[in-house]
Amino acid sequence: MFSALRLIxxxxxxxxxCSQVGSKEYFDKLVxxxxxxxxxxxxxxxxxxxxxxxxxxxxxxxxxxxxAHNVLADESVRQGIKExxxxxxxxxxxxxxxxxxxxxxxxxLHQSGELIEELQKVGIxxxxxxxxxxxxxxxxx
Amino acid sequence: xxxYTEEYIRNKITKELEATHVEVVDQSDGCGGKFNVVVVSPxxxxxxxxxxxxxxxxxxxxxxxxxxxxxxxxxxxxxxEQQQQ
Numbered sequence: 001m002f003s004a005l006r007l008i009x010x011x012x013x014x015x016x017x018c019s020q021v022g023s024k025e026y027f028d029k030l031v032x033x034x035x036x037x038x039x040x041x042x043x044x045x046x047x048x049x050x051x052x053x054x055x056x057x058x059x060x061x062x063x064x065x066x067x068a069h070n071v072l073a074d075e076s077v078r079q080g081i082k083e084x085x086x087x088x089x090x091x092x093x094x095x096x097x098x099x100x101x102x103x104x105x106x107x108x109l110h111q112s113g114e115l116i117e118e119l120q121k122v123g124i125x126x127x128x129x130x131x132x133x134x135x136x137x138x139x140x141x
Numbered sequence: 142x143x144x145y146t147e148e149y150i151r152n153k154i155t156k157e158l159e160a161t162h163v164e165v166v167d168q169s170d171g172c173g174g175k176f177n178v179v180v181v182s183p184x185x186x187x188x189x190x191x192x193x194x195x196x197x198x199x200x201x202x203x204x205x206x207x208x209x210x211x212x213x214x215x216x217x218x219x220x221x222e223q224q225q226q
Binding site: 049050051086087088089099100101102103104105108109 | 191210
C-alpha cells in the first residue's frame, strides 16, 4: 500500500500521465522548452539525413542554441510531430513555439536574410549579424 | 510500394494548383523516392512560404507518405518571370 502510494506520487509518472509521448500536450511542452526547437533524423553531431544535416549547418552558422529531437529514436515522436504540425516531412523547425517549416523554407529564409530577423524577433542575435558588426567596427578602426 | 514518375507528379501539381510552370526532377534514378520540384502558380500570390509549401504538400499528401525526400521551390508567375531575366 505504502509503496503504491509512493509510486503515484512519483513526479516522473505524473508527468508521463499528463503528456503522453507523441501527444499534442507532449509537443506543446517540447517546443516551449527553447526558443528554437528542431525535430530531425539523427543528432546534430551525427545527422542521418541530408536535409536534417542542412538544418543543423544553417543553425550552426547563425550560432543558435537549440533543442534537437531525434525522431528516429522514437516512432511515436516521428509520427506524432507530423500530425502536430500538419507537415509530412522531417526535419521541422519551430521558433518561439511557432512552426516555421522544413529544410527548404529554413534554407530560403537563410538565403534571403529573413532568418536573422526571425531570430531577432525572439531575442536571438544571429552570429552572422555579429560577424557583420565586427567587420564594420574593424573598418572604422 | 507505389512509385511515382516525374510525369505523374507534374500532371497532378499542374492540375490541382493551376500551375503555369512545373519542373519535376526524380533524383532517385527512377526509384520514385526522391524528387526536386519547382512550382509556379498564381495561387501562391500573397501567400507566405509556409502556406505555399502546405498547398503543395496537400496536393501530394498521399504520395508524400512513400516519397522520402522531397524538395520544393514555390514561385508566383511574377517571381518566376523575374528569375528568368
